[in-house]
Amino acid sequence: MTFPIRAALAVLLFAAPAMGPATPAAAETLRFAHFVAPTHTLTEAIVTPLTTGVAPSGLVIRTYPAGELGAGPAEQYVRAVQGVADIVWGLPGYTSSQFPLSMLTEYPGALPQGMSGADFLWNGHEAGLLAREYPATEPLALWTAEPAVLVTRDRAVRAPSDLAGLKIRVSGSVTSGVVQALGAIPVQMPAGDVYNALQTGLVDGVIIGSSGISDFRFDEVLGHVTLGIPLGNQAFYVVANAARVEALPEAERAALRAVSGRDLSRHAEAAWNARGAAAIGGLRARDGVVVDLTGAEIAAFEAVLLPLTEAAIAGLGAEAAIAAMRGAE
Template sequence: MKNLKRVVLAAALLVVAPASAETLKLAHFVAPTHTLTEAIVTPLTEGIAPSGLVIETYPAGKLGAGPADQYVRVVQGVADIVWGLPGYTSSQFPLAMLTELPGAQPDGMTGADFLWNGYDAGLLEREFPRTEPLALWTAEPAVLILRDHEVREPQDLRGLKIRVSSSITGEIVQALGAIPVQMAATDVYNAMQTGLVDGVITGSSAISDFRFDEVLSHVTLGIPLGNQSFYVVANAARVGSLPDSEREALRAASGRELSRHAEAAWNAKGESAIAALRERDQGIVTELTPDEMSAFEAILLPLTQEKVAELGAEEAFATMRGGQ
């Protein structure tokens, strides 16, 4: 009789026990303390948990070093999900990188909405082959971080070596008379420390995320330098292979809302980083006056229209801007 009860109990457990949960490998190239964790990794992992789907995170290049190779890793199946920057492979993402043009985003519009407007309209699909975007968003407005110079006028930049992360930012730097140097964010600290570069254009959140506060002397706010774009994408075939309930859970936990959450986290980190610099020394942060900003705008804002026209992207640009 006892054996019969064991058999019945075991049969009951087989009926109610969930099928073995799928596990997705998420790879990125920064430390677990980076803003990415609170912005994307944690909410995405928690959002899918009720379905049984699991995400295992591999930070700091554990599935392969080199930020520029992130997209290749997910397409080849080395990782199921990756975080990356369109700017590292600029030629693949002409529309996703429109956010980096000076003044591209209308006042009050998030970069997440700018990018998802384009994706939902079918404009960005060809830029993300064999993947499914889970999040598309931008960093806070880019700032100019300097090793040992103070910049208030365009001529202050002439001849300086400025690290950039994309071809568009490189064109901005050249328009200002400086010399663009492209490298991964993870290499900038040493480059600033040794004087290989004089400065970097990036979001202010990078000041704390990459410890640039240890190697800078000035930060200039107010130059229209655009907003760096980001993506989190999953291997499309891997998503398609998931059980229906897990695939639906992944899609429900991602998309425009997750992207807005990520952008808010980036903005908060950037504001905190600037506040910390001001607390340390008010002289570190240079905030341009309206007249000083106008001198930069006169050079950079025409660049946006020229680039959009060069790409033949007038209609796409208007759609991403919400018809503006």
């Protein structure tokens, strides 16, 4: 044995005790990107249960709120696919053409009375109906907001004719069609821009779940909120990059999947519903703000809007799909 080799062995033998036992692999960290403030309902509904639920496995979920990984809610899905983020929250309505079946919930009357949007969407997902709508990702949560309401700046709305010519903010193509059917003008913009648009009169109103009234402080700039118009339920998704999930250590991957899915989605929907009910409750303390339609007034809106839903389902050839999503045998 030559001296250099003996010296090298001596160095290794001397150093070995100092190295100690092998250390475990560092915990994986997933980046969760969204575009709203940490005070938004999303934190309570999704971020906290998902983050705390996977923690015992060692998996870390780090959240990047308010567009920290890229501005623009319409680009959320692409961020997950491209790996800019590992998990994203988004709205199908911002890229409507990608999500025709997921957005069925947004049609007036499409979601059966008493059925949660979470169950409607997970029925579709588990039946394999939504696979084309979520390529290269794994859905972690699919749910809907509480029934949408009509927020207006200064006009109380009790009949379809009251909407004629008004500029109404919408989130996607389905709500845009609803607004046009009612004789109003749809204006698409991110929810974060609506406060200023309402305040300045750039729009006359907005169709949104009532939770959005408090989440985006619309209560500061609205004049009226009309309840009872069949305006559908806005859909949401939380998806993860599928390849990133598969690359996780088995225990961490299992932990992520265990705290995701239908139950997480139901939890999120319950949080949205609770926030929405609280927002309306707060507005009822202000005289004349909340407009509760009578049965006859609701029927007048249904006469305009329910045929729109029937035509859309037929146009999509989605009769069998919506039956499965509703849980029909």
